[in-house]
Amino acid sequence: MKQFKAFVRKEFYHVFRDPKTLLLLFGMPIAQIILFGFALTNEIKNSKIVIVDYAQDEASRRISEKIEASANFEVAQKLLSHREIEEAFKSGTIKMAVVFPNKFNYHLNHEGKAQIQIIADASDPNTATTLSNYANAIIKDCQKSLVPAGQKGLNINTEVRMIYNPELKGVYNFVPGVMALVLLLVGVLMTSVSIVREKEMGTMEVLLVSPFNPLLVIVSKAIPYFFLSLINLTIILILSSTLMEMPINGSLFLLYFASSILILTALALGLLISNSTDSQQAAMLISLMAMLMPTLLFTGFLFPLENMPMPLQIVANFLPSKWYYIIVKSVMIKGLGWASVWKEILILMGMTTFLVVLSVKKFKIRLA
Amino acid sequence: MLAVTLDKIIKVYDKGHLAVDEVSFSVKQGELFGLIGPDGAGKTSIFRILTTLLLPDGGKASVMGFDVEDDFKKIRETVGYMPGKFSLYPDLSVEENLTFFATLFNTTLAENYDLIKDIYVQIEPFKDRRAGKLSGGMKQKLALCCALIHRPTVLFLDEPTTGVDTVSRKEFWEMLKRLKTQGITILVSTPYMDEATLCERIALIQDGKILSIDEPQNIIAQYPDPLYAIKSERMSELLKHLRKHPEIKSCFAFGEYHHISFKKDDEAVHKSLLQSLETKGHKQLDFKTMEPSIEDCFIRLMN
Numbered sequence: 139m140k141q142f143k144a145f146v147r148k149e150f151y152h153v154f155r156d157p158k159t160l161l162l163l164f165g166m167p168i169a170q171i172i173l174f175g176f177a178l179t180n181e182i183k184n185s186k187i188v189i190v191d192y193a194q195d196e197a198s199r200r201i202s203e204k205i206e207a208s209a210n211f212e213v214a215q216k217l218l219s220h221r222e223i224e225e226a227f228k229s230g231t232i233k234m235a236v237v238f239p240n241k242f243n244y245h246l247n248h249e250g251k252a253q254i255q256i257i258a259d260a261s262d263p264n265t266a267t268t269l270s271n272y273a274n275a276i277i278k279d280c281q282k283s284l285v286p287a288g289q290k291g292l293n294i295n296t297e298v299r300m301i302y303n304p305e306l307k308g309v310y311n312f313v314p315g316v317m318a319l320v321l322l323l324v325g326v327l328m329t330s331v332s333i334v335r336e337k338e339m340g341t342m343e344v345l346l347v348s349p350f351n352p353l354l355v356i357v358s359k360a361i362p363y364f365f366l367s368l369i370n371l372t373i374i375l376i377l378s379s380t381l382m383e384m385p386i387n388g389s390l391f392l393l394y395f396a397s398s399i400l401i402l403t404a405l406a407l408g409l410l411i412s413n414s415t416d417s418q419q420a421a422m423l424i425s426l427m428a429m430l431m432p433t434l435l436f437t438g439f440l441f442p443l444e445n446m447p448m449p450l451q452i453v454a455n456f457l458p459s460k461w462y463y464i465i466v467k468s469v470m471i472k473g474l475g476w477a478s479v480w481k482e483i484l485i486l487m488g489m490t491t492f493l494v495v496l497s498v499k500k501f502k503i504r505l506a
Numbered sequence: 507m508l509a510v511t512l513d514k515i516i517k518v519y520d521k522g523h524l525a526v527d528e529v530s531f532s533v534k535q536g537e538l539f540g541l542i543g544p545d546g547a548g549k550t551s552i553f554r555i556l557t558t559l560l561l562p563d564g565g566k567a568s569v570m571g572f573d574v575e576d577d578f579k580k581i582r583e584t585v586g587y588m589p590g591k592f593s594l595y596p597d598l599s600v601e602e603n604l605t606f607f608a609t610l611f612n613t614t615l616a617e618n619y620d621l622i623k624d625i626y627v628q629i630e631p632f633k634d635r636r637a638g639k640l641s642g643g644m645k646q647k648l649a650l651c652c653a654l655i656h657r658p659t660v661l662f663l664d665e666p667t668t669g670v671d672t673v674s675r676k677e678f679w680e681m682l683k684r685l686k687t688q689g690i691t692i693l694v695s696t697p698y699m700d701e702a703t704l705c706e707r708i709a710l711i712q713d714g715k716i717l718s719i720d721e722p723q724n725i726i727a728q729y730p731d732p733l734y735a736i737k738s739e740r741m742s743e744l745l746k747h748l749r750k751h752p753e754i755k756s757c758f759a760f761g762e763y764h765h766i767s768f769k770k771d772d773e774a775v776h777k778s779l780l781q782s783l784e785t786k787g788h789k790q791l792d793f794k795t796m797e798p799s800i801e802d803c804f805i806r807l808m809n
Contacts, residue, residue: 140609140612141609141610141612144605144606144609144610145606145610148595148598148602148606151595151597151598151602152595152597155597156597339591339593339595339596340589340590340591340593341593341594341595343554343557343559343587343589343593344587344588344589344593344607344652344653345610346558346559346582347557347558347559347582347585347587348582348607348610348611349579349582349583349610349611350610503578504558504559504560504561505554505559505560
């Protein structure tokens with residue numbers, strides 16, 4: 139135990155005495171939070187939506203058909219109760235709901251105006267705006283064709299409701315993404331580089347030729363980075379909630395719990411990388427290539443996964459960051475609890491266990 | 507019991523390079539044993555096999571009776587190892603390095619202070635300085651302190667004097683002699699032939715093969731022919747002419763002289779050689795007898 143403490147203390151010395159490490163550790167999250175704050179546009183196809191038709195009359199049916207015919211939408215179900223709509227939004231199976239009120243046709247024909255409600259899941263603000271705009275355009279188009287010859291114009295009002303993120307803030311999208319990115323990058327990069335540095339300096343040889351259990355070398359290396367990553371996470375959360383007014387609607391404990399699992403995944407990955415390389419540069423390069431690109435592409439915060447071809451969507455399933463991203467969005471923005479994200483948490487835990495076991499198995503107690 | 511034994515140890519690296527080729531030798535307890543050979547001879551591989559860092563591809567080896575493969579944990583508890591590369595934390599101070607390694611080996615600086623005292627007092631004035639900012643000789647002393655801190659039974663020093671100035675090298679060997687009196691078995695490797703005579707026994711190694719194992723004096727005594735040194739003002743041509751001369755048995759450049767031995771060694775042969783060199787235009791010829799050194803023995807064994 140004394141050995142262990144001495145080792146952990148030594149690791150902290152390494153971190154705090156190296157300005158480059160410090161900059162990477164704490165500069166990167168701040169820079170990314172600020173950099174990723176700029177708008178990202180996406181084109182959206184085949185978004186799952188529902189049409190809730192309380193009217194069931196001629197006009198509502200004609201508009202529904204038009205919406206169904208559009209390539210932008212994939213209508214999942216028709217006629218749901220309001221409670222079911224909410225469930226569908228929370229589980230993430232639908233992105234938008236179009237609601238026709240009772241007597242839609244009657245109002246249209248007798249009063250010359252009627253209302254349609256569009257509810258969009260704005261936790262992804264870009265998608266929500268785009269989808270509601272598509273729906274609006276279709277409805278306006280129908281409005282003209284519904285007018286019988288020689289009659290004066292009809293007026294359909296669409297009432298758009300953005301739920302979860304009424305102000306359509308971009309931060310809602312990228313903060314969870316940056317959290318995943320920073321935790322993974324810092325964890326993987328720091329562990330792999332710090333282990334490979336010991337190899338490069340030759341100190342690994344001395345550590346191995348000591349009574350200290352080689353696995354504890356690794357564990358004691360992971361501990362400082364685990365805590366530093368948690369500090370990092372706190373910095374991101376404070377920055378995003380104060381500067382960008384990002385809400386934390388769900389349980390903070392759940393958020394930290396999920397993050398801890400992701401950090402463990404990152405540490406295990408870093409250990410795996412350090413096993414197969416002997417120079418710090420190589421370790422850094424592999425960490426960046428292996429983490430940065432896939433995390434950016436397949437997490438879903440830059441490019442919606444729904445729009446990707448099937449093979450890529452399958453690839454995304456193997457990335458821990460995808461599941462972490464879903465958890466963070468659900469917890470932070472939608473305010474959901476354990477009951478809603480247990481599946482994702484289990485998947486993430488499974489991946490972590492697999493990686494930790496693999497990296498420990500692969501760890502070499504000798505030089506070659 | 508022998509402190510270290512190697513029995514036909516083989517180490518093959520990728521691409522089939524045979525780094526250690528059936529090496530066998532043993533080191534007695536309390537002995538100062540030197541492994542002498544040029545870079546790439548296989549010294550570090552042998553050290554890594556003995557310190558359980560590499561597995562041999564053939565043969566058996568043991569340290570203090572423990573097998574390097576099966577009982578590697580036992581070996582790691584008892585030996586001290588100083589790798590060839592400077593293996594301390596440059597961002598930690600002298601004292602922090604020492605304390606860290608002491609704790610790593612379940613001991614404290616105070617517990618074995620008497621063992622390292624002689625060495626430590628020399629670096630103590632700099633104990634708050636970062637190890638990376640020390641001079642080469644100081645670093646090496648600190649590394650030795652770290653390797654000794656747990657009073658190892660066998661101390662492995664892989665090229666401890668490479669890249670260290672002459673004065674520090676001399677001091678270092680003095681320290682090793684003092685450590686020997688404490689009963690610690692020391693296995694040291696070096697590419698410097700002049701350090702060979704400072705060991706009790708040496709093994710000369712080249713291309714993964716042991717050329718000779720004995721006390722340095724015995725190896726020198728076994729040099730078969732009388733050895734001579736010769737020089738003129740045109741050394742490279744002199745070497746060419748010597749090699750062409752029919753009476754010359756061996757001839758190689760050695761510092762400012764060429765070392766030669768004759769097939770048939772007598773005054774007449776010496777005279778005829780000097781005459782023939784003078785007719786070839788060599789001036790200021792200096793010819794004298796020479797005590798063979800370990801390096802001469804090494805070169806002879808190598809060919």
